[in-house]
Amino acid sequence: MNHPAWLDNAIFYEIYPQSFKDTNGDGIGDFNGIIEKLDYIKELGCTAIWMNPCFDSPFGDAGYDVADYYKAAPRYGTNDDLKRLFDEVHKRDMHILLDLVPGHTSTEHKWFKESVKPERNEFTDRYVWTDSIWEEPTGYGSLRGISDRDGSCMVNFFSHQPALNYGFYKPEKSWQQAVTDEGPKATLQEMMNVMAFWLGLGCDGFRVDMAGSLVKNDEDGKGTIALWRQVRDFLNQKFPDAAMVSEWGEPDKSLQGGFHMDFLLHFGPSHYNDLFRCEHPFFAGDGDASAFVAKYLENYEKSERKGLICIPSGNHDMDRLARTITGDKAKIVFSFLLSMPGAPFIYYGDEIGMRYVEGLTSVEGGYSRTGSRSPMQWDDSVNAGFSSASKEKLYVPMDESEDRPNVKRAMEDPDSLYHEVKKLITIRQQHSALQSLADIRFVWVKENAYPLAYIRENAEEKILVVLNPSDKEVAFKCDEVSAFEELYRLGGELTVQDGMITIPAVSACWVSIK
Numbered sequence: 001m002n003h004p005a006w007l008d009n010a011i012f013y014e015i016y017p018q019s020f021k022d023t024n025g026d027g028i029g030d031f032n033g034i035i036e037k038l039d040y041i042k043e044l045g046c047t048a049i050w051m052n053p054c055f056d057s058p059f060g061d062a063g064y065d066v067a068d069y070y071k072a073a074p075r076y077g078t079n080d081d082l083k084r085l086f087d088e089v090h091k092r093d094m095h096i097l098l099d100l101v102p103g104h105t106s107t108e109h110k111w112f113k114e115s116v117k118p119e120r121n122e123f124t125d126r127y128v129w130t131d132s133i134w135e136e137p138t139g140y141g142s143l144r145g146i147s148d149r150d151g152s153c154m155v156n157f158f159s160h161q162p163a164l165n166y167g168f169y170k171p172e173k174s175w176q177q178a179v180t181d182e183g184p185k186a187t188l189q190e191m192m193n194v195m196a197f198w199l200g201l202g203c204d205g206f207r208v209d210m211a212g213s214l215v216k217n218d219e220d221g222k223g224t225i226a227l228w229r230q231v232r233d234f235l236n237q238k239f240p241d242a243a244m245v246s247e248w249g250e251p252d253k254s255l256q257g258g259f260h261m262d263f264l265l266h267f268g269p270s271h272y273n274d275l276f277r278c279e280h281p282f283f284a285g286d287g288d289a290s291a292f293v294a295k296y297l298e299n300y301e302k303s304e305r306k307g308l309i310c311i312p313s314g315n316h317d318m319d320r321l322a323r324t325i326t327g328d329k330a331k332i333v334f335s336f337l338l339s340m341p342g343a344p345f346i347y348y349g350d351e352i353g354m355r356y357v358e359g360l361t362s363v364e365g366g367y368s369r370t371g372s373r374s375p376m377q378w379d380d381s382v383n384a385g386f387s388s389a390s391k392e393k394l395y396v397p398m399d400e401s402e403d404r405p406n407v408k409r410a411m412e413d414p415d416s417l418y419h420e421v422k423k424l425i426t427i428r429q430q431h432s433a434l435q436s437l438a439d440i441r442f443v444w445v446k447e448n449a450y451p452l453a454y455i456r457e458n459a460e461e462k463i464l465v466v467l468n469p470s471d472k473e474v475a476f477k478c479d480e481v482s483a484f485e486e487l488y489r490l491g492g493e494l495t496v497q498d499g500m501i502t503i504p505a506v507s508a509c510w511v512s513i514k
């Protein structure tokens with residue numbers, strides 16, 4: 001499989017384009033705004049960008065409801081502006097992934113408008129339809145009674161997001177098409193055309209939305225894996241350097257499907273939330289990381305000890321990290337994220353501790369996610385430097401708290417989270433044993449106890465990471481350390497005596513032990 005080398009030490013920055021930087025005063029972020037801030041992202045140390053969907057859309061789900069895959073949403077700029085963004089990213093030796101949403105479109109997409117017609121046409125089989133309005137696809141919601149076509153159309157997420165038809169792994173009913181039928185084949189071909197279009201303009205690959213959802217009734221994922229292999233074969237021929245990262249959450253499956261990396265999801269069985277977002281998060285100092293580690297290792301083994309699962313600081317779908325974890329404990333979170341295998345993903349604003357904005361009314365299908373999608377806070381000027389628009393016109397209301405963090409102040413304060421993140425990134429980039437592909441071995445993790453300790457290792461180096469976000473000094477047994485060289489430390493010093501390692505309260509340490 002082709003493998004872009006830049007992924008191996010990539011550190012991603014996720015940009016939610018609506019909320020990053022507005023340059024024309026309409027209250028919504030835009031491509032020019034992102035271009036303006038590329039130097040900021042580069043200076044932080046990030047090497048790559050994942051940008052949420054930026055295609056034409058009625059924005060019923062913030063752009064995850066695409067109306068035209070070939071056209072940039074006018075509110076962000078034109079296709080030419082987007083191409084300029086790709087070029088500006090590359091000028092800085094960085095890379096950018098677009099967000100591909102292959103599982104569904106908006107009901108406003110022209111394919112869907114044709115598909116709802118009772119007369120057979122090119123798009124009749126583009127979506128999953130039952131034969132009769134009186135039959136609903138089981139297990140999924142559906143769109144019914146919306147046109148003269150006699151059938152119910154399966155939905156993939158919100159009810160304005162009809163499911164594109166990639167076929168059923170084992171068709172059981174007359175209306176369930178096989179993956180090899182003409183309709184599903186045409187859908188896949190078109191999605192590959194979409195990918196080719198943007199790769200041709202210069203994007204470096206895709207983060208793929210709900211990548212595991214495409215083939216239906218496909219419990220073990222075999223049909224969907226085979227589908228993505230076809231995509232990879234196509235990419236290998238035409239765009240061998242294209243990078244693919246999946247929102248799937250099962251790296252054994254997605255890696256087989258030709259993805260380079262998968263995401264650790266905040267839903268499903270990952271136990272991601274045990275660490276950061278639950279009643280007692282491990283990194284808040286009174287929680288448990290053991291179930292997370294067990295699951296992580298299970299995936300690690302299943303994906304042939306390739307830790308290619310990316311751990312995000314947050315994203316546009318979950319509460320801001322700062323809602324549960326702040327201060328030095330947030331710094332410890334980053335010392336975890338930046339010492340784990342896979343590529344770390346930093347959600348815009350998490351590097352300055354941006355907060356979840358409480359009490360907002362839903363914007364564009366955000367619902368409880370809206371509070372994590374507020375405008376980036378750059379400085380002390382109007383609207384924190386995000387936009388010159390009047391308050392009412394801002395895409396999502398700003399965090400109005402007086403002490404809201406911003407980039408300018410974070411840069412001026414040597415003790416800020418921003419500087420800690422930057423420091424951690426610099427150290428990670430100096431040691432390949434801390435990067436994506438090096439091995440990981442957990443040397444100490446225990447139910448409801450601290451610290452969490454693991455060794456990252458490759459042919460060059462062996463690095464012990466010890467994280468203690470709890471308020472107590474803790475010790476654990478580990479025979480592998482005698483002499484060590486400190487690479488990073490937050491809080492008090494780590495000490496080793498007679499095979500016992502002691503680490504003070506609220507501290508983190510990375511030490512080279514070989």
Ligand code: NOJ
Pocket residue numbers: 061064101157209210247316317
């Ligand atoms: C996952 C995306 O991250 C989320 O924002 C979106 O609403 C759903 N997929 C549906 O596309």
Ligand code: CA
Pocket residue numbers: 022023024025026027028029030075
């Ligand atoms: Ca704008």
